[in-house]
Amino acid sequence: MRLHRLFTTTFLLTSVVAAPGPSSGPSAENVKRVANSEAGPRQNKNYQLPVDTKYFHEPGGTNELGHYDIRYYAGSPVSYEERGDTLHHLIRSYLTVFRERNIETWIAHGTLLGWWWNGKIMPWDWDLDTQVSASTLTWLGENLNMTMHNYTSINPDGTEVNREYLLDINPNHIERVRGDGMNVIDARWIDVRTGLFIDITGLSEVNPSTQPGIWTCKNFHRYRTRDLYPLRETEFEGVKALVPYSFDKILTQEYSTRALTKTLHEGHQWVPEQKEWVKQGTVQGTIQPHVPRSLQPEGEPESGLKNLFRVL
């Protein structure tokens, strides 16, 4: 098993030199462990933590403010464009760093739905979701908690991107049941410029004797071993990624089949010719009525399994 390899590999926490990749591809270098105080306020110097049992804090509970880490929130929400750019590099850096270190992770929830449509983040998404096994989570907590990761990449227009990300592991991860519901997120990968993050949740077989092969997170999502494994190799936002084996079953259970056919969502329209979700009002021509998937011409939209086969 991969996990075994993971435990026997020696990880160096300083001056890890990334293997040279394609020149325009992302690379992850220079890992540094930070003290809690160092991870603290940068942009947001005056934040106050509420006294509660929650480990991760956000500046507010609304859709607008609930998607930033309070330590790095710069005081006002980012623009639509900045959010798109931030989330794009957030997931690319995460997938690149985890792959380089041979740490198993796969994309989940709305992020998996975005992958299904076109291998990208849905432009109305605020945060991203990934999953790991609970044993990977334990390993992360012991070896990579509070590590800062530098990442470099070149944008298509030639500009260089240099970003830093914090990996922070919730100590409550060892408790595998929901509890008071304040700590359902087990870890975060945080963009320290803006505070936007990836929520990482662990899955475990909570009752191996009475319910073998049933994996759950702390937020009542349940999966069968055979629906998760073997994970499938694919691409997301232009970098290598893994998705659960039965991604279609998992997606329809979580979002209904309609989520895989609905072409108008949150002010965005699916444009099959471009294989993109385009903000309404910016789509050329008139809005197309929804055509059931069974009536759509072959090959449109290119998604799901086709998306997978393209990269296999």
Ligand SMILES: *[C@@H]1O[C@H](CO)[C@@H](O)[C@H](O)[C@H]1NC(C)=O
């Ligand atoms: C990452 O890069 C920044 C600026 O380039 C530098 O100040 C920082 O020390 C680097 N961090 C690590 C972990 O190497």
Ligand SMILES: *[C@@H]1O[C@H](CO)[C@@H](O)[C@H](O)[C@H]1NC(C)=O
């Ligand atoms: C990670 O580090 C932070 C800061 O030191 C600490 O509060 C937290 O308990 C640590 N997490 C784990 C899993 O040990």
